Amino acid sequence: MKIRKHVQRISRTALTFILATGMSGTVITTALAAEGGMGADAIPLPIELSPFKQRIPENAANVEAGRALYERSCIWCHGVNGEGKGPVAYFLSRDTAPHPRDFTSGIYKFRSTLSGEMPTDEDLFRTITRGIPGFMPGFRGYSTEDRWRLVYYIKSLSPDFKDAEPELIKVVGTPIPPTAASVQRGYQVYQKFKCWECHGGGGAGNGKKAGTLKDDWGFRLPPRDLRRPSSFKNGNAPADLYRTIMAGLDGGAMPSYSDFFEGSEQEVWDLINYINSLAAE
Numbered sequence: 001m002k003i004r005k006h007v008q009r010i011s012r013t014a015l016t017f018i019l020a021t022g023m024s025g026t027v028i029t030t031a032l033a034a035e036g037g038m039g040a041d042a043i044p045l046p047i048e049l050s051p052f053k054q055r056i057p058e059n060a061a062n063v064e065a066g067r068a069l070y071e072r073s074c075i076w077c078h079g080v081n082g083e084g085k086g087p088v089a090y091f092l093s094r095d096t097a098p099h100p101r102d103f104t105s106g107i108y109k110f111r112s113t114l115s116g117e118m119p120t121d122e123d124l125f126r127t128i129t130r131g132i133p134g135f136m137p138g139f140r141g142y143s144t145e146d147r148w149r150l151v152y153y154i155k156s157l158s159p160d161f162k163d164a165e166p167e168l169i170k171v172v173g174t175p176i177p178p179t180a181a182s183v184q185r186g187y188q189v190y191q192k193f194k195c196w197e198c199h200g201g202g203g204a205g206n207g208k209k210a211g212t213l214k215d216d217w218g219f220r221l222p223p224r225d226l227r228r229p230s231s232f233k234n235g236n237a238p239a240d241l242y243r244t245i246m247a248g249l250d251g252g253a254m255p256s257y258s259d260f261f262e263g264s265e266q267e268v269w270d271l272i273n274y275i276n277s278l279a280a281e
């Protein structure tokens with residue numbers, strides 16, 4: 001029993017890492033071998049790959065230090081109280097989505113957790129590190145410690161984070177080679193789940209529902225043009241796309257599909273190959 005617990009703990013850490021960074025297939029294979037209890041030894045992640053190893057304590061001093069960083073770099077968009085109403089918000093997107101996130105709302109798009117759940121700390125760390133293409137700069141320039149301080153400060157703005165134990169999406173399988181057969185299967189999945197209703201038959205973001213979509217705050221939100229992976233806000237590596245499809249982007253109009261793929265998660269990797277086959281940049 002004890003051993004099993006240990007394996008689960010390692011694999012959860014590894015999974016969080018993969019989902020948080022969207023990285024290498026080798027690491028994924030290692031983690032999933034551990035996850036499935038396939039007899040493989042659980043191999044700790046190389047420390048240099050994992051920014052989370054340098055995590056600092058979540059205490060009042062670090063929250064306070066996070067506030068100072070927030071006031072330097074985030075307040076312009078996210079506002080004095082974190083409600084997303086900073087002066088730059090007006091120029092960024094006055095009548096259309098997205099507005100800078102209201103951190104008091106407890107609604108988060110970029111998660112490795114089930115729809116409706118809070119993001120993990122690592123999810124927030126990843127978003128702050130990478131930024132959001134087209135809308136928010138990345139903050140790699142801040143030290144790992146300072147990015148953790150920002151995470152802790154953001155968390156302090158919503159009571160929903162208190163005692164939250166968000167459930168992670170289930171990761172089954174690994175990225176598969178983008179053979180013609182896989183892309184073809186992915187195309188069938190795209191048809192079956194009617195992704196085209198919003199994203200359009202060719203993925204150009206011009207499906208029949210495209211003009212009608214709004215986010216939770218009532219602003220018009222166009223579906224993504226799937227031919228432009230560099231515009232994907234949630235990352236474009238296979239592990240990122242897995243997160244987007246399974247977890248959905250809460251608060252936006254991109255649904256979560258984890259329930260639909262229950263038991264047939266393998267199909268998601270084909271779907272990802274299909275999406276990648278649309279890339280035209």
Ligand code: HEC
Pocket residue numbers: 069070073074075076077078088092098099100101107108109110111119124127128132135136137139150154233
């Ligand atoms: C130029 C404006 C701008 C600045 C500066 C900015 N953000 Fe954002 N941020 C946004 C926008 C816009 C969104 C919402 C994007 C969306 O919903 O697609 C967002 C969303 C977020 C989210 C939510 C992600 C999610 O999962 O929903 C976090 C966390 C975040 N920002 C943190 C920060 C932090 C921390 C800083 C400062 C270090 C910062 N932002 C600076 C514009 C900005």
Ligand code: HEC
Pocket residue numbers: 109190193194195196197198199209213221222223224226231232233234235241244245249252253254255257271275
């Ligand atoms: C009801 C409309 C709708 C349907 C159906 C839909 N999407 Fe989306 N999708 C959206 C919207 C809107 C966005 C942009 C959300 C945002 O920016 O917050 C999006 C974004 C995306 C993105 C880009 C995420 C990012 O990182 O920026 C991908 C990839 C995607 N969808 C794939 C799919 C796939 C695959 C399906 C079918 C399984 C699907 N979508 C079904 C509306 C939809």
